[in-house]
Amino acid sequence: MRLEFNALPSDVVEAIHHTGLDSYGDPVERHPSAELDGMPCRHCLQNVPEGAPYLALPHRPFRSRNPFAETGPIYLCADMCTRAAPTEVPPTVLQADAYILRGYSATERIVYSTGAVIPRAKLTDYAAELLARPEVAFVDLRSASNNCFLCRIHSAD
Known part of the structure; x- marks a missing residue:
């Protein structure tokens, strides 16, 4: 995927x-x-x-x-910047040891049992695992320490 x-x-x-x-x-x-x-x-x-x-x-x-x-x-x-192009790998700005990944339905509801703190090296594997589930429409990536929203992950297939 x-x-x-x-x-x-x-x-x-x-x-x-x-x-x-x-x-x-x-x-x-x-x-x-x-x-x-x-x-x-x-x-x-x-x-x-x-x-x-x-x-x-x-x-x-x-x-x-x-x-x-x-x-x-x-x-x-503070000044309007250029939006980052979608990328197949985690953005380089992600430098923490781990992040929260959580799957959501098409109606923007958390899909239970999807939320987990994942080591940076395993982000793509876990995101792909979540997005393979039919009830998961997208995955949000958040800071594991402050719950800051960082980016959204979609299946490109």
Whole structure:
């Protein structure tokens, strides 16, 4: 199975930049510069460069509102950046030892027994295993330490 690791869609990020509002209608935080090179932008899937301004906000990467539509903190480049192309391997910005992977149905509900903390080296194997299940439409990849949304994984087949 071919996988696609997908950044946040440009229309979503453009709306955040245009309105200055997060998923709940509250103002996003704008910080004058990144204190270190380690704040991964969820649109370009690169670290916000040290010294560059950035946005910090809660984000809910779901169309619907339901009990399973999780929110997590994210960073974005303060200036509109170019969306990362889908990739078959985990983005290089992922440098932690482990991440949370969780499968969701087409109705954006968590598919029980899919959530697990997975070592970085096993992300593609576990994502493929989840996406092979007919009830799993997509997999979200989140920080194992802070539950930050990082990217969404789809089957490219």
